[in-house]
Amino acid sequence: MIYMMDKEEMPRKKRVLFICGSNAARSQMAEGYLRARYGDAYEAFSAGLKSSTVSRDAIDVMAELGIDISRQYSKDLRTFEGMPMDLVVTLCESEGRTCPVFPWGAETVHVPLPDPFRFQGTRKERLAGFRRVRDAIIEWIDRNLGDHGA
Numbered sequence: 001m002i003y004m005m006d007k008e009e010m011p012r013k014k015r016v017l018f019i020c021g022s023n024a025a026r027s028q029m030a031e032g033y034l035r036a037r038y039g040d041a042y043e044a045f046s047a048g049l050k051s052s053t054v055s056r057d058a059i060d061v062m063a064e065l066g067i068d069i070s071r072q073y074s075k076d077l078r079t080f081e082g083m084p085m086d087l088v089v090t091l092c093e094s095e096g097r098t099c100p101v102f103p104w105g106a107e108t109v110h111v112p113l114p115d116p117f118r119f120q121g122t123r124k125e126r127l128a129g130f131r132r133v134r135d136a137i138i139e140w141i142d143r144n145l146g147d148h149g150a
Contacts, residue, residue: 013041014043014086015045015084016043016089017046017080017089017102019077020090021050022051022052023051023075024055025057028046029058029062030089031069033138033141034145038146045085051076052074053074054073055130061130061134064131065134077102080102082104083104084104084106085106086105087107087108088102088105088109089108089111092115093112113137
């Protein structure tokens with residue numbers, strides 16, 4: 001006999017919201033990575049103080065890892081107003097002024113990362129900066145949420 005769990009018995013995935021300034025790069029990369037790597041345990045979301053366009057450079061450096069974020073779209077925080085989150089992760093360079101408070105988050109963590117749009121130079125040099133930010137995001141997620149740590 002096969003036992004099927006009722007929907008009510010199934011554990012709910014933890015909701016994680018990543019926030020950065022314009023929801024164009026850092027938070028998009030984090031959302032895409034968490035969904036691709038740990039989607040069995042987490043629902044991943046991202047937002048910004050304002051919405052923008054997902055960065056082509058962010059799409060490209062994630063594609064290097066086999067993660068497609070090209071269908072993700074930029075959202076502002078109002079999209080998630082009133083939606084409870086288990087964890088809110090702000091990915092701004094500095095806490096406070098540019099990283100908002102999300103009152104529906106059970107826990108908030110600040111992970112200071114440089115804005116990849118500040119990287120100057122050739123496309124190759126800019127992509128190298130995006131990769132450094134991407135890799136820092138992945139390292140943080142693996143260390144803190146891997147094996148369902150949150």
